[in-house]
Amino acid sequence: MKYPNAAPRPAAELEELRRIWNPPTGLRFLTVINNNYIGVFYVSTAFTFFLLAGILALLMRTQLAVPENTLVGPELYNQLFTMHGTIMMFLFAVPAVEAMGILLLPNMLGARDLPFPRLSAYAFWAYAVGGTVFFLSIFMGWAPKGGWFMYPPLTTERYSPGYNEDFWLLGIGFIEISAIAGAIEIIVGILRTRSPGMTLARMPVFAWAMLIFALMIVFAFPAVIVATMLLELERAFGWPFFFAEKGGDPLLWQHLFWFFGHPEVYIIFLPAAGMVSMILPSMAQTPLAGYRLVVLALIATGFLSFGLWVHHMFATGIPALSLSFFQAASTAVAIPSGIQVFAWIATLARGRVRIATPTLFILGMLFIFVLGGLSGVMVAVVPFDWQAHDSYFVVAHLHYVLIGGMVFPLFAAFYYWIPYCSKNALSERLGRWVFGLVFVGFNVAFFPMHISGLLGMPRRVYTYPAEMEWSLLNFVSTVGAYMIAAGTALFLFDVVRKFRMASEDNAGNVWNAGSLEWLPNGNYSNRSIPIVTTRDPLWEQPGIEKDVEEGRYYLPNAPTGGRETILTHPVSAEPQALMRMPYPGWAPLVAAWFTAAFFLLLTVKFVVPAIVCGVIAIAGILHWGWGLDPAPAGDVDIGGGIRLPTYMSGPRSQAWWAMVVLILVSASIYACVVFSYLYLWTVSPAIWPREAGGLAWPLAAAVLAAGSSLLVGLANRCLKSERPKAMAASLAGAIVLFLGAFAAMLAGHATLSPAESAYGAVVYLVLSLAGFFGFVVIGMALFVIARAAHGMVDRVRRVTFDNARLFWHYTVAQTLVGIVLVHGFPRLVA
């Protein structure tokens, strides 16, 4: 094979790479952004939340061990099950798989780091600080108690006064923002920073799974963000979205929540399945059977999971035919899951399987997840669901799916990948005990719940009378729960004993795996970035480890003298540019801490301190953004005669991609708002206005908004012709026009009150979103003007401008849709 850099490399290069990529020391170590450090912090924090939520579960199981127990009263019990579910879903499961992506993806793809390392750091810190404070609320008696799904009307101000539910709505609402930040990072990383030659057909299955996972977050999380926003607006300001007497509908919450909540199950499961598809081939020493079919299954599951949400609402009185659509979709989704299970079994069958701890956990997963899938097909059948609904049968089913589908693969992943980021592997002998305790304990704890559920035991009860004959089953379940706890404690003991974070001297490729993350690596990831010609490069490209380490492939050095990685084409993975990457800094941390503080202070209605924190967070973000978009540094040589530009703008730049994903998130949010509007009209047509109002204000608003977009377009022309001052003036004009458009929108609804009816509330919601997005794009435009005044924006160096321009046009399009909706739709149906 012809190497891009065949000649021996100077020794000083490696030292330089080490120096550039070394994490900061002392107190500044907190600002570390390398994915291997942030990944480990992130995984450990998520696992800590798993332990904490597990302790809450033990408290519940102890309470339920015997009938009429008085250990935990109903008030605390409600908080326990709400916190257990909420923490497991939002603070453990999603962050844990996202963290595994941040930890593994760059090395698996052959990149030096993910494209926005400071965004990962921001997401991590916002989550860690916010999640911890959220957990502490239980010690104040402030923990939410309306169930992890927070159904109104129980959770509205009238039936749940106090801060408890606000902690859920604001605390979890912003942790979703952190998940979305991580998703943007992962999408752009997978599509744009793969090794040269790693086409879509050669991408590791875990990368496929994470790509679909991140896209699902982009489309599913907005639904719960909108839901929490509506409920908080109802609680804080009395906008009656869910209040039936004023035309609202509590079922709107269920639709929005489960439109997020069901994909959420697959958001958790797909990355875990991706991990299994990476681990099994190593344990069986044979390539994954049916790679193409597994990718097909991942895509099919990802999409179909958005057509299942109503199966959580079979008992709510929805039309019979609608229930059938969802029953059909719910049973159909078993097919792609089945494809994956058969691919894993086939891989096991054709290889020589090494029975180590990761293998055991995967075998356990197959057993448990298949059982959970089968009871899933049972509850997908409407008449059966009506019997099992809200009983312990469902508790058993969901734990079989989630623990089988996510926790067992995660334990397998811990045992499998700890040698990748630690000096020592975990103990195999203890690993078997851990597996035995967790596997047996799990089945002892959860299998009896199928029966107690069929015997009629409802979910979420803090106790039960002895004559119901549920006592023995519950006692057995409690014994099983303690066995799981013992297994987990043993695992923790082993981790404390053996895990030693390593960046350059890890335990190495102990499993003889075939994927790139097992190349020799350091803080700089791989010494040189390999050309990938196969799906399992370490197996099929002999000598690749040595060639990478000797720097024979691309980018064996740091040609710009800073952190950098190669940007490649999203389909063909041909090198396109050299991406210069940021160094650690305090700004993302400060921004994250104060973002968390802003939301948490708002929860307890400390409005002024919250605003102060919000301003500090925004200042942190501005400071952070100021250092981005560095001046072009010419073209550089990465080897093999390839010279790459160090500056890209337009659709080739990573920033453009991130902005497009952010626009997809925003559009999903807006689609949920439009859905809410149409849904409320379907339920309560009587509160929609009978007579259409005047058209003058909405027309003025539309013309002004469209005019602002034209001015931004004009600013673009000015920038192209090197007239930065004219560009700034056009942007300033656009700001004025947009403000005018917003004022005209408000004037068009001067006589409407948001608290009066669900109609008023949803119209004001559309207006509020126009205002919020306007606030953001005006901020972006002012930022561009400020940079232009410092000579930091010009014809070439224009990424900041392009981002503002893209988002501006999107905001105007969204605002126009809103104007047409709130003024056109009532005319249409009047």
Added chain:
Amino acid sequence: MSFPSTALFMSAGVIIWALHFGALYGLTALACARGWESIVPPFIAAATAVAVIASLAVIAAGWRRREVFEYWLAATVAGFGLLAIVYEAIPVLLVPTCG
């Protein structure tokens, strides 16, 4: 092929499924809320016919060059979408609309 067209082609099958599913669900909900029960079965028949034809077109376009991974994926994803479309439309023959 550029990335946007590759991505759209590979997911065309499930996008068709999503549009079909959304149309069925949305119309049934509205029709039952307003008492327009009778329009549902013909609408479902028409929507399903359109979705089936569109899916078959994607399958044909992908299968012609199935040796290329992206084309194979487009065809099989659309095949799966077609299965789901037909499966989800069958209940209209068996279940009362608003019941």
